[in-house]
Amino acid sequence: MTSEQDLPADVLERFVGYARESSALTILFHTQVAERMGLSPTDEKCLDLAMRAEGPVTAGRIAELSGLSTGAVTGVIDRLEGAGYVRRVRDPHDRRKVLVEVTVDKAGRYAHLFEGARGTLREVLAQFTPAELEVLDRYSRVLIETFRRRVIDA
Incomplete structure (x- = not known):
């Protein structure tokens, strides 16, 4: 195993290049997907996080997973709900909590x-x-x- 100190500069730079190119292509791909879905790239990725969760999730959990503020996530959820991708439901175990549930019909179409x-x-x-x-x-x-x-x- 190579330590950080033993890593040759040219190897690091080569992998930095790969990471930058991969990141750019991934962003472009998700931008195209989001556009076809009528969403922003951020909204599409937050929908993806909610879809990969096991069941409905809280807005706070989406914030944790995405790194966005809870205020920003509230806006994302508003837009996703308005577009029919998610709905807000009460937590059956704690009626004070609101969960975000993916509307499978709409999301599955894409x-x-x-x-x-x-x-x-x-x-x-x-x-x-x-x-x-x-x-x-x-x-x-x-x-x-x-x-x-x-x-x-x-």
């Missing part, structure tokens, strides 16, 4: 927009051996955990 990305990922991953996939899996998990800590938990 699943096809992600099939191209899924196909691209399948095509790319098919080029690697099982051992290489294990390394890529570890890299991806560590990268996500580190970003989450530095961006969202900061």
Whole structure:
């Protein structure tokens, strides 16, 4: 394992380039998807966070997961609710709490927009051996955990 001090500058710069290009392409992709859905990219990503949660979530949880302020998330939820993607429901265990529930009918209509990305990922991953996939899996998990800590938990 390489320590941060042992990492050659050219290797770091190469991976910085990959990360920047990947990030830019990801943002462009989600901007296109959001536009087709009639949403902003931020609203689309918050909808994605709510869709990946196990059941309805609080606005506070969306704020935690997205790194947005609770005030900003309230605006996101207002827009998503207005567009028919989510609805606010009372928490059955605590009637004082309001949960955000994804309206599956509306959100499900746009699943096809992600099939191209899924196909691209399948095509790319098919080029690697099982051992290489294990390394890529570890890299991806560590990268996500580190970003989450530095961006969202900061």
